[in-house]
Amino acid sequence: MAINRLPRHVGFIPDGNRRWAAGRGLARQNGYRHGIQPGVALYEQCRGLGIEEITVYCFTKDNTKRPSVQKRAFQRASVAFALEVAARGGALLVMGDESSAQFPEELTRFRHRQGTGMRVNLLVNYGWEWDLAGLKSEAIRSHEISRLDLIVRWGGGRRLSGFLPVQSVYADFYVRDELWPDFAPEHFVQALEWFRQQDQTLGG
Numbered sequence: 001m002a003i004n005r006l007p008r009h010v011g012f013i014p015d016g017n018r019r020w021a022a023g024r025g026l027a028r029q030n031g032y033r034h035g036i037q038p039g040v041a042l043y044e045q046c047r048g049l050g051i052e053e054i055t056v057y058c059f060t061k062d063n064t065k066r067p068s069v070q071k072r073a074f075q076r077a078s079v080a081f082a083l084e085v086a087a088r089g090g091a092l093l094v095m096g097d098e099s100s101a102q103f104p105e106e107l108t109r110f111r112h113r114q115g116t117g118m119r120v121n122l123l124v125n126y127g128w129e130w131d132l133a134g135l136k137s138e139a140i141r142s143h144e145i146s147r148l149d150l151i152v153r154w155g156g157g158r159r160l161s162g163f164l165p166v167q168s169v170y171a172d173f174y175v176r177d178e179l180w181p182d183f184a185p186e187h188f189v190q191a192l193e194w195f196r197q198q199d200q201t202l203g204g
Contacts, residue, residue, distance in 0.1 A: 005196045007149035009053040010046065011171065013163055014039065015155030016179030018070070023179075029073035031181060038183035039081050043090065045185055046118065049192075053119035053146060056081075057163050061127035064102045071102075078124050079104045086110070089117040095142050096125035113144070121145050128162040140166055147171075149200075152191045154180040172198045 014035055021031030039056065046054050058078040064071055083106070086092050094110040096103055103125045113119075126142075134141035142164060148171040151163065156177040160168060174191045178184075 006049060006051060006192065007195055008051070009055070009146050009148050009150075009167075010051055011055045011057070011148045011151040011163060011168070012042065013057045013151065013153035013155075013157070013161065014180035014183070015153060015157055017181060019155070020179040020181045027069075029067075029070040032070075032073045032077035033080075034181040036077055036081050036084070038181060040084055040088075041185065042183060042188060043085055043088065043118075043120065045188055047090075051118065053121070055121040055123065055145060055148070055164065055167075057126075057161070058082075058122050058124045059126075060123070060162060061097065061100075061102070061125060061130065062162070064125065075102075075104050078122065079106050082107055082110060082122055082124070085120050085122075086115060089115060090120040091115040091117050092120050092122065093144060094122045094124050095145065096123060097127065097130050098125075100125055123164070126162075128165050132165070142167065150174065150191065150195050152176065152188065154178055154183065154187070172200070 017031030017035045018028040021028050059074045063074060091113055092110050092115055093113040094107045098108055098111055107124060131141045145167055148167045151171045152174045154176045158175055172195055174194055176187050
């Protein structure tokens with residue numbers, strides 16, 4: 001793979017945790033914890049490849065409407081993943097509405113980027129309307145996050161689901177049908193191979 005065709009910034013939508021658990025006879029909320037280690041593996045893969053920046057969709061404002069037991073499990077998994085990334089040296093920024101009780105207190109210190117490694121943005125209690133509402137005063141609330149080159153979604157969904165609408169404006173979108181806990185490194189390798197083949201004119 002030609003290094004000069006690596007995307008600079010990749011977004012990840014790790015969907016399908018609840019379906020994965022249900023398919024194995026587990027309570028649906030148990031799927032979230034099984035998504036943590038795949039996330040760590042993907043982080044290390046990106047770091048090893050020299051990707052400059054990644055953004056991971058954790059939980060959205062809409063996700064907080066789920067049953068309480070699922071919501072708490074999703075929040076715990078997001079916190080565990082964030083702390084693991086920080087421990088591994090990622091330059092971590094957590095983007096989301098920290099004024100809400102749904103925002104995990106443990107992640108408040110990461111509302112300002114911490115660390116000096118690969119830039120990692122986690123969307124936690126994030127909502128696109130909340131993000132764009134920042135324009136009323138100055139700029140979108142996610143203005144520290146750069147434009148995306150590639151978005152990879154697991155779970156088969158062919159939609160952004162509110163994922164960084166401004167930064168996604170020219171992103172190529174690659175979908176895997178596998179559910180997120182079944183992540184394998186070759187999924188991302190194949191996404192990068194596909195990305196290399198795209199005609200990235202950015203409208204020119």
